[in-house]
């Protein structure tokens with residue numbers, strides 16, 4: 001295995017440290033977290049394992065940096081975010097290599113994520129210059145009512161491994177544009193993308209203390225963030241289970257909270273759909289990041305009159321288009337799952353479905369490459385009592401559920417605790433409006449399987465979370481509304 005300094009053209013992008021108050025630091029205890037390549041099991045690097053004491057220092061640094069940062073003009077903050085954006089794109093190849101090595105996604109997807117991640121910095125640089133207030137006609141002639149927006153303050157962020165750069169910039173870009181400062185705890189499996197982002201933020205001139213990265217003990221760091229009165233906002237992306245815990249912890253100091261949690265996306269194909277377009281969308285919505293995104297399709301709901309044709313076309317596309325392997329290899333588009341637990345979960349969902357009557361149409365087992373690789377799998381005649389119907393698979397398993405009519409399809413689609421992303425294909429415009437309005441989800445892809453975009457409000461309802469990221473709504477999560485009542489005497 002080549003060392004990172006032989007792979008990276010900018011070797012300083014490998015930052016095996018935490019970043020607090022503009023300094024690169026080790027853990028007080030000297031403890032470290034090994035970073036392992038999920039494709040090979042080899043160690044590629046390490047970061048310090050920080051705990052409560054270091055996190056409190058990071059919070060203090062963010063608190064100390066807040067007055068000067070919020071006092072900067074929106075334009076000054078935007079200029080720094082745009083410099084950071086430029087540096088991300090300038091170093092896109094290195095950042096993608098780092099991401100593929102620590103997360104496993106194919107290099108082309110990693111390059112795409114860097115573009116996607118950088119787009120949040122540009123989007124919020126521009127949005128930050130349009131934080132408008134308002135005046136309201138007062139009830140008394142000698143009074144004036146003004147509404148202003150101000151930054152929430154110090155933010156605590158915890159991010160997942162599946163989008164190691166985009167889930168950070170989607171939060172940090174908005175927070176900094178709003179005038180907030182932030183402490184980020186990245187996922188322990190993918191910390192190097194986070195520290196590389198901090199290195200580029202420092203190069204861009206983001207002042208010390210504004211953006212801090214604390215890899216380490218999730219529970220200790222989260223407890224420090226949620227029990228500090230200096231932290232006014234918690235933003236989290238990850239599992240619903242952890243999101244519920246953080247929501248409870250944030251209650252002590254009534255911290256604002258945004259939660260981007262799990263999903264169980266339905267992908268409905270009506271008989272009036274363009275079937276070839278639906279299969280193309282299905283491939284995108286299911287197999288992005290080897291199925292490891294919370295907006296990946298978990299259930300294909302297909303009208304019985306076209307289900308055989310859909311399954312045949314989807315199986316053919318899976319066979320001809322999907323190539324499993326190490327993400328650094330050119331022709332690979334399905335990398336490894338993040339770890340053995342990921343493989344176990346997919347295997348469990350497949351076996352459970354087959355035991356309960358599903359038909360195995362393709363794959364159904366770990367890949368011959370072994371390790372964390374899993375064969376893209378298609379099962380037919382899935383039904384509601386199966387685990388895949390109610391749990392998030394987070395892997396390359398396509399489960400097809402039959403339905404007869406629109407009303408049944410909507411009932412099936414909404415029969416989950418989740419409500420993040422949903423998709424459907426139809427060419428009937430009246431049906432498009434009926435189904436869009438009936439689906440209990442934060443996001444609906446209509447005749448498309450790809451919905452991620454910095455300009456759109458990303459987020460869910462029910463157990464998929466609270467709040468939105470991206471769009472102008474994403475900025476509101478880091479702003480407080482202040483009402484001024486002015487008596488002119």
Ligand SMILES: NC(=O)C1=CN([C@@H]2O[C@H](COP(=O)(O)OP(=O)(O)OC[C@H]3O[C@@H](n4cnc5c(N)ncnc54)[C@H](OP(=O)(O)O)[C@@H]3O)[C@@H](O)[C@H]2O)C=CC1
Pocket residue numbers: 158159160161162163185186187188189216217218219222237238239240242243245246259260261262263293294392394420464465
């Ligand atoms: N809605 C969305 O936008 C997204 C949702 N997800 C969901 O997240 C799950 C997969 O991601 P995964 O990273 O495994 O999710 P986890 O919730 O396990 O981890 C997410 C982050 O939370 C941290 N964490 C773990 N336990 C705790 C705790 N007790 N207190 C505070 N923080 C904790 C992790 O740290 P550490 O790594 O150190 O354990 C990591 O940084 C799936 O359910 C997926 O759907 C994922 C991405 C986006």
Ligand SMILES: O=C(O)[C@H](O)CS(=O)(=O)O
Pocket residue numbers: 162163166167260292293294295452453458
């Ligand atoms: O932006 C996206 O596509 C999603 O955030 C992917 S995930 O990280 O939420 O799963």
